Amino acid sequence: MMDAFAALLDALLFAPGRNAKLRLIGAYLRTTPDPDRGWALAALTGGLQLKAVQPSLIRALISERVDPALFAYSYDFVGDLAETVSLLWPDPPVDAGPVSLSLDAIVQRLTGLSRAEAPAVVASLLDGLTPQGRYALLKLATGGLRVGVSARLAKTALADAFGLDVEAVEEVWHGLSPPYRPLFDWAEGRSPAPTANDVPVFRPFMLAHPLEAESVDLADYVAEWKWDGIRVQVTHVAGQTRLFSRTGDDITASFPDVAAAFRSHATLDGELLVRGDAQKGEAASFNALQQRLGRKAPPAKLIGDYPAFVRLYDALTIAGADLRALPWTERRARLAALMPQLDASRFDLSALVDAPDFAALAALRDAARDTAIEGLMLKRRDSPYVAGRRAGLWYKWKRSALTIDCVLMYAQRGHGKRSGLYSDYTFGCWSDAGELLPVGKAYSGFTDVELAFLDKWIRGHTTGRFGPVREVEKALVLEIAFDSVHVSKRHKSGLAMRFPRVSRLRPDKPAHEADKIATLAGLIG
Numbered sequence: 001m002m003d004a005f006a007a008l009l010d011a012l013l014f015a016p017g018r019n020a021k022l023r024l025i026g027a028y029l030r031t032t033p034d035p036d037r038g039w040a041l042a043a044l045t046g047g048l049q050l051k052a053v054q055p056s057l058i059r060a061l062i063s064e065r066v067d068p069a070l071f072a073y074s075y076d077f078v079g080d081l082a083e084t085v086s087l088l089w090p091d092p093p094v095d096a097g098p099v100s101l102s103l104d105a106i107v108q109r110l111t112g113l114s115r116a117e118a119p120a121v122v123a124s125l126l127d128g129l130t131p132q133g134r135y136a137l138l139k140l141a142t143g144g145l146r147v148g149v150s151a152r153l154a155k156t157a158l159a160d161a162f163g164l165d166v167e168a169v170e171e172v173w174h175g176l177s178p179p180y181r182p183l184f185d186w187a188e189g190r191s192p193a194p195t196a197n198d199v200p201v202f203r204p205f206m207l208a209h210p211l212e213a214e215s216v217d218l219a220d221y222v223a224e225w226k227w228d229g230i231r232v233q234v235t236h237v238a239g240q241t242r243l244f245s246r247t248g249d250d251i252t253a254s255f256p257d258v259a260a261a262f263r264s265h266a267t268l269d270g271e272l273l274v275r276g277d278a279q280k281g282e283a284a285s286f287n288a289l290q291q292r293l294g295r296k297a298p299p300a301k302l303i304g305d306y307p308a309f310v311r312l313y314d315a316l317t318i319a320g321a322d323l324r325a326l327p328w329t330e331r332r333a334r335l336a337a338l339m340p341q342l343d344a345s346r347f348d349l350s351a352l353v354d355a356p357d358f359a360a361l362a363a364l365r366d367a368a369r370d371t372a373i374e375g376l377m378l379k380r381r382d383s384p385y386v387a388g389r390r391a392g393l394w395y396k397w398k399r400s401a402l403t404i405d406c407v408l409m410y411a412q413r414g415h416g417k418r419s420g421l422y423s424d425y426t427f428g429c430w431s432d433a434g435e436l437l438p439v440g441k442a443y444s445g446f447t448d449v450e451l452a453f454l455d456k457w458i459r460g461h462t463t464g465r466f467g468p469v470r471e472v473e474k475a476l477v478l479e480i481a482f483d484s485v486h487v488s489k490r491h492k493s494g495l496a497m498r499f500p501r502v503s504r505l506r507p508d509k510p511a512h513e514a515d516k517i518a519t520l521a522g523l524i525g
Contacts (some may be wrong), residue, residue: 002101002129004032005040006136012147021149026161036103038179041158043140045151046179052113053122053141060087061123082138086131101128103140104179110141117360126316133483162187174248175199196267196317200235200242203267203316203324204387208394216395217248222328222381223353223361226374226396227311228286228484228498229273234262234310235317243272253296255308261346264338265319269385270312270350273372283311283372284424287486289497309346312339313377313417316385324385331385365399374483375399401481402523403503404429405514407436408476411458412469422458422470423451425502427478429493430516436474437493439520445481445501453505477514486524493517495524 008028015021025044029037042048047481062085071088078084101256113121124402135197139145155173159166164187172194176183194201232251233244233295241259243252252259255272274292276284276371284306291306292298315323315335339349353376355361365376373399383393406427414423424443428436446454457476464471481503488496494519 001036002103002106002133002136005026005036005103006130006132006139008040009136009139009145009147010132012149015148018153020175021153022157022160024461025149025154025157029158029161034181034184035179038181038184038232039103039107041146041180042178043143043153044147046143048107048140049143049222050107050110050113050141052115052118053110053138055081055142057118057122058082058138058142061085061126062088077511082135082144085126085138086134089126089131101125101133106137106140127218138233144443158183158187168193171196171203172199172201174202174242174244174250193203196237198238200237200240202233202235202242202244202248204248205231205233205246205269206314206385206387207389207393208396209391210391211378211395211397216378218355218357218361220380220382221378221395223355224313224350224377224379225353225368226281226377226398227273227350228372228374229271229283229289229311231269232272232310233267233269234315235267236262236265254292254294254298255439256298257303258308258310258346261343264341266333266338267316268310268312268347269314269316270310270347272308272310274306274308276306277328285372285484285486289489294352307345309348311348311350313350314385327382327384328379329381365397368399398483401483401503402485403479403481404520404523405477405506405509406439406480407474407511407514408458408472408478409436410471411440411454411475418451421451421455423455425454425478427480429520430514431493432516433519437517438491439493439495439517440480440482440497440500442478442480442500442502444502445503446505450502450505475511477509477511479503479506485520487524493520495520 005028008024011024012021014023028040032040033353036518039048058081061073066088071084074088075081075084078087082230109121109125125137129137155169156166156267158164159169169183175196176199182194186193231246235242235244241262242250243255243259245251246478258272272289273283274289275282276288288306289308292302292308295302312335314328315331315338317323318334318338323334326334336349339347353361355364361376364449375396378395378397383390386393396496406429408425410426410429411422412424412426414421424441426438426441428438431437458472460472461473461475462470472473479502480497480499480500482497484498486496486498488495490496
C-alpha cells in the first residue's frame with residue numbers, strides 16, 4: 001500500500017545511520033508484496049521516471065486551493081515543495097475519507113500520463129491520500145526522494161535482506177527493469193539467479209591511473225590512443241542489445257543506430273564517437289558528440305548528421321565465454337578475430353601506437369592534436385580485465401594542456417562547501433572589433449588561497465546582477481588551461497573549449513592584453 005511506502009520514506013528520513021537504513025529497506029522489501037516493492041526499489045535507485053509531473057504543475061495545483069501568499073510564506077519556511085504541499089493540501093470531505101491506494105496503482109496511473117491529463121489525475125490522487133501519502137506521492141512523482149539512500153545502498157539492503165551477494169545483484173541489475181519480478185523470484189528461491197546468458201548485464205569497467213612519471217618499461221606495455229568520446233560497453237545476449245555508459249546507465253535509446261548494428265553474442269569495451277563531415281568520416285570532436293548525448297529518442301536527421309560508432313578497446317566476453325581473466329594480449333587477439341563479423345561502419349579497432357622509447361612516444365602524444373584524441377593509454381600486456389583502477393596495469397597519459405589568457409566576465413556561487421563563495425567563472429577573449437566575447441566556464445584549477453582572492457575581488461568589482469550571477473569589471477585576467485577547442489554554433493564566439501580550468505591568476509596583466517578570439521581559433525585541430 002502507498003501508506004507503507006510513505007512510512008518507509010518517513011523512517012529513512014530520520015534514520016540515524018547507514019545500518020539503520022539498511023534494516024528499514026530490508027524489512028520493507030521482505031514484507032511488501034509484488035509489484036509494490038519492485039516500484040519502491042526502482043524509486044530508491046533512481047530507476048523510476050514519471051515525466052508528466054513537474055514542480056510547476058504542483059505549484060499551480062496548490063495555488064488553486066490555497067492562498068498564494070500563504071503558500072509562498074509556507075514554502076519559504078519549510079524549504080521543501082512536497083512537504084509544504086502535502087501539509088497545505090485540503091483534506092477530503094469527512095464522508096469520503098482517504099482511499100487505500102497501492103503503490104502499483106499509483107505508478108500505473110502516472111506512467112504514460114500526458115501533460116494535459118496530469119493536473120486532474122494528480123489532484124485526484126492527492127485528494128485521496130493522507131498528508132503522509134501525499135508527501136510520498138509527490139516525492140515519487142518528481143523523482144527527488146532525498147532520504148539519504150544511494151542506489152548502491154538500496155541494492156545492498158536487498159542483498160542483505162535475502163542473503164544474496166550484492167556484486168551478483170549488480171551484475172544482473174542493468175539487464176532487469178522495474179518492478180524487478182525476476183530479481184525477487186530469485187531472492188525468494190522461486191527461480192534461479194538471472195545470468196549474463198539470460199539478460200544483457202553491465203560489467204564494471206577497468207579504469208586507468210594517470211601516468212605520473214616515465215616509470216614503466218615499454219617492453220611490458222602497449223600504447224594506444226586515448227580517444228575523446230564516452231566510454232561504453234556494448235553487449236548482446238538473448239536477442240537484446242544494450243549500450244551502457246561508464247556509470248552503468250543504459251544509453252541504448254540514445255544511440256539506436258549503434259545498437260541495431262550489433263548482433264554478435266559478446267560484450268565489448270570501447271569509445272563511443274561520432275563521425276563529422278569536416279573530418280571526412282573520421283572521428284569528430286566531443287563537441288559534435290554532445291549533439292546526441294542525453295537525447296532519449298534522437299530524430300533521424302540528427303542521427304544522419306552525426307552517425308555514431310564505437311572504437312573498440314577490449315573484449316570482456318565472446319560467444320558466452322568470459323575473457324576477463326585472460327591477459328590483454330589474448331583478449332586483443334580474440335577481439336581482432338571478431339572484427340570481420342562486425343559492421344565496419346559502426347565498429348572499428350583502436351589502433352596501437354609504436355615508439356622505440358618514451359621520448360618518441362611523448363613526441364607522438366604531443367603532436368597528436370586531432371580533435372578526438374586526448375592522449376595515450378598504456379596497458380600492461382599481461383593485464384587481466386579487472387573492475388576499477390589497479391596500480392601498475394593501465395595508465396592514461398594525457399597530452400599537455402593548451403593555455404590562453406582570458407578576461408573574467410561573470411561569476412556565480414558554487415555548490416556544497418563552496419555555496420557561500422563565487423567559484424563558477426565565465427571568461428572571454430577579445431574579438432577583432434574589440435568586443436569581449438565569452439569563450440568558456442570553469443570552476444576548478446585554483447587553490448583555496450586563489451579562491452578566496454577571487455571571491456573578494458568579485459564582490460568588490462561587481463557591476464551588475466542577474467539572479468545568482470554577478471557581472472564584474474572586465475579587468476582581471478585568468479590563464480585558462482584546456483584540452484582542445486572546437487567550432488560551436490551555440491556560442492557567440494563560435495568556439496567551445498574542452499575541459500577548461502583556471503591555470504593561474506594574472507592580476508599583473510592588463511585586460512586589454514588578454515588573447516583574441518583569433519588566437520584561440522588558431523588552436524583548433
